Amino acid sequence: MARIEGAHSAPTLEDVARIAGVSRATVSRVVNGGTLVAAKTTEAVREAINELGYHPNKAARSLVTRRTGVIAVIVPETDDRVFSDPYFPQAYHGALQAFIGSDVQVVLAMAEPGDSPSRMVRYLESGHVDGAIIVSHHGPALAQALAHSWQPVVFVGDPEAPGVCYVDLDNVEAARVATRHLIERGARRIATITGPLDMASARARLLGFQEAMTEAGLDPSTYVEGGYTSESGGVAAQLLADHPDLDGLFVANDLMAVTAMNIVQALGRRVPEDVRIVGFDDAAIGQHCTPPLTTMTNPAAEHTREAAEMLMELLAGGTPANPRMLAHSRLVVRGSA
């Protein structure tokens, strides 16, 4: 390696040690913790460090400690989706908060949904990160692959694989509440636009809808699958074409709900007079449409914060209580129902 002497390579422990007149071991002690070292020695080392602008080499350190100090929030969605659904920033923010002050770095990794689980497992095992929080996974494949690995991983949302840590919301109950609200407001011919049915949350919300409908003696069979994206709310047109007498709509997230509402209105129905609509997630976008969207809260940041706690336990060698279910989602009544 043609590393010319005199060329500025970063200062090492060795350099600091020489200048401070101590051994590498001592410098190392000062850098990590500083106890068990004489005050004046510490002082001398500190000075040398400043003088040199010394900075520990991460690679060398993590080679021996087997820790990188980085955890990832992994979102198996395309980046444009991650950036267009306000759920994700909230989720990311929660993880960030949990690690504030703890000098671990939190990176956001977006994976294409097409990516094989093995590609993600490989990423996790590649040594870039110490552990991960997985948000918005589709199907059990990834979790199953991870279950056999020894990677510290926590899912947000039911991983559908035994032994894998996760935190979740009671989506079934939340959907029931939303649907009952529609019914209370007088809706009878109610449909739901679901999320992608390869996601547990989407299926749970569908189930909750169906339970509430059945419980009220109404027909629970009308639903169409969406994709949690704004555009996929467009299936509302289809719904209305097939069921012109529709008078209630539970939409599995707000992004779709706003689109659906626009379509319903464009098709000449009034909201909420003709069609009542309840969304899910309590996204900001729902506050600014006309009428404002009635919705269910979905504390994404709390989820990831909780997941981060579990991950820290895992990282510390512990076995966190699993799963961790969050307090129920709340109904936010605004104008659309």
Added chain:
Amino acid sequence: MARIEGAHSAPTLEDVARIAGVSRATVSRVVNGGTLVAAKTTEAVREAINELGYHPNKAARSLVTRRTGVIAVIVPETDDRVFSDPYFPQAYHGALQAFIGSDVQVVLAMAEPGDSPSRMVRYLESGHVDGAIIVSHHGPALAQALAHSWQPVVFVGDPEAPGVCYVDLDNVEAARVATRHLIERGARRIATITGPLDMASARARLLGFQEAMTEAGLDPSTYVEGGYTSESGGVAAQLLADHPDLDGLFVANDLMAVTAMNIVQALGRRVPEDVRIVGFDDAAIGQHCTPPLTTMTNPAAEHTREAAEMLMELLAGGTPANPRMLAHSRLVVRGSA
């Protein structure tokens, strides 16, 4: 995966070498490139690798190569801002594209604007990344600090520090074009809402506006500073209060422009009949408002893609042509002017 040896530590080169009956060096050769190794040896090594589920240890590798294989897109803005302005996803996406297939990982790092430049320099020197693309910096402090470091870094937007690589748009010219369009459409009493004036792009757009106004013999002095955020478009109210006869408005980005348009309309003016508005960035949000927003394009993805190319040159030890100015911004005429 037959992980024997009680304690499951990950398999190493050594393990592979032993099983394949070759030396560590040979395994290393196979792992990196594979040339200069006999076909059958390669084969044997490959088998051993699969059998063991071997995966190179990143820390060990980067300790010797002095490369991490990670580059960062650094955005010195709060995460909520990064997630609310569509400019950033585009910028990030461009960087991602540039590195497709090149097995370097691109991480998105958001730094609080309050962060001292030294904190960011420290991050860059910490060894987590090989280099960085800086997007949306405020003021020259960071670039100046970086200029004295030997970190490979490319800025998007004028760093205002000599010797620092960057790519930029001709914001002055773009603002001129936007302003002239307003004038052509009959506006005479025109104001501008600028971006944060600690950013070079904001000042350049202000300058372009003033030049175009002066050139047309109009009063160039009416402007108010915004923050490139949606809320900061609210300064339009102030502007209209102070200048009730305003008939044209150049807004330095679309987020602010849409807010400004709403306010203008709420205050009883028609757009574009009473007040003509031109925005900047060509964000999707501008297409969905009423009337659709006339705006200037801002190819964020191209910028970062270009920046990524420069960064690769830097990383390869080259000296890229600097700065790199992108093709001009284009006027997109829609309904608001």
Added chain:
DNA sequence: GTGAAAGCGCTAACAC
């Protein structure tokens, strides 16, 4: 309280 010394897993000369 401090130093000496042994690696962590890998790459890259340099021999053969």
Added chain:
DNA sequence: GTGTTAGCGCTTTCAC
């Protein structure tokens, strides 16, 4: 073609 041999910069027993 392949093996041998030095380290990369750090942490961490284990003596002293």
